[in-house]
Amino acid sequence: MAGNDARQARNAERRRQILDAARARADAAGWEAVTTRHLADAIGYTQPVLYGHFPGGKAEIMRAVALEGFAELTALFNKAVDRKSGRRAVEAVATAYLDFAAAHPSLYEAMFVLPIDARFASDDSEAELRAGFDALTRALGDGADGSTTEVFWGALHGISLLEGAGRMRPEHRQQRIRELAARFAD
C-alpha cells in the first residue's frame, strides 16, 4: 500500500482538472455546453472515469464548482467592506456582488440560478452560503430579523440576472448602485 497517497494525489489532481475544465467550458459556452463527453475529452479519459470522481454526475460537478464560487464571493465581500461602514460599505459590497456576477456569469448561474436544491444542499454549501449572507448583513448593519438583508440580496440577485440577460441599460449601472445604496444604507 505504498502507492496509496500517490493514488490520492492523482485523484485530487484529476478532480481539479475536471472542475477547471467544467468551469472554463461553462464560462466560454454556458453550462449546456458542458457535456460529460467534452469533460472526459478535456481530461484525456472516457466518460465513466468522471463518475468515479463525481458519482452524482454533471449535477455534482456543478455543485462542486458552485461551492468554490461561494468561497470566492465571500472573500470578495470581506475585502470590499474592509473597514468601511454605512453607505460606503453598502456601495462597496453591491459593487463587488455585481462585478462578480458580471465577470463570472456561468459560475454565478451555478451558484444561484440552477436548481441545486438549496434546502437539501450539502452542509458545506450551506455554510459557505451563510457566510456570504452574514457579510451582507454586516455591511447593512441589519440588526432586525434579517428581512432587510433578504430584500437587499434579492435586489442584487435580480439586478445581476437582468443585467446579464441584457434587460437593463448597461450605462446606468453606477446609477443603480447609488440608488440601491441610498435606499438601504440607513
Next chain:
Amino acid sequence: MAGNDARQARNAERRRQILDAARARADAAGWEAVTTRHLADAIGYTQPVLYGHFPGGKAEIMRAVALEGFAELTALFNKAVDRKSGRRAVEAVATAYLDFAAAHPSLYEAMFVLPIDARFASDDSEAELRAGFDALTRALGDGADGSTTEVFWGALHGISLLEGAGRMRPEHRQQRIRELAARFAD
C-alpha cells in the same frame, strides 16, 4: 378556396392546444418536461406537426407562452394599482408581482429567466414587456431616469426567484414586502 378560413380556424385552435398543453405541462413538471414528443401526443399528432405551427421549435413555443404571460402580468399590475398611490400602490404592485411569480413559476421562468434573448425578441414581446415596466414606473412615481424602477424591478425579480428556490424564509414574505415598499415609496 372556400375552406380557407376553416383551415385558419383549425390552425388557430391547434396553436391554442399546443400552447395550453405546454403551459400545463410546464406548470406541472417544469420546462424540461415539456418535450416535443409529449406536446405532439397531447394534441393527438406527431412531432413534425408542431413545427408547422412553430418553426422555431420548442424555443418559439416558450416565447409564445411568455408573451401571454407579459400581458397577464401587466393586467394584474393595473388592477393592483387601481386608484392607489404612494406607499399603498408600491405595496400592491409588489404583492401582485410576487404572487404572480409564486402562482405560475414556470410561466415566470419562461418570461424572465430562460434565455429568450430579450434584446432580439419579437416587437410584440418587447412592447408587452415595456407596458409592464411602465406600470411599475407609475406605481413608484419614478420621475427620474428610470434607475429607480430598474432597481425596484430587480428586487422583485430577485426575491421571486430566491423564494421560488426555497432560499428565503416563506414566513417573512409580508415583512419583505413592507421593507421593499418602505424603501421605495418616497
Next chain:
DNA sequence: CTCCATACCTAGCGGTGCTAGAAATCCTAG
C-alpha cells in the same frame, strides 16, 4: 510467475430536439 484488485474503456440504453422524404388525404378542375 501468478493472482487479484484497481483503473479504464467499449458499447449501449433511453432520452432529447429536430427534419428529410414517403404516404395519405382533401380539394379542385375537367
Next chain:
DNA sequence: CTAGGATTTCTAGCACCGCTAGGTATGGAG
C-alpha cells in the same frame, strides 16, 4: 364522377444528451 395536384400528416432516422453494465488491460503483492 373521376383524375391530378396541393396540402397535411407520418415514418424513420440523425446527432446529441446523461448515464452505466460488463469486459479488458494494467500493475503491485505474495
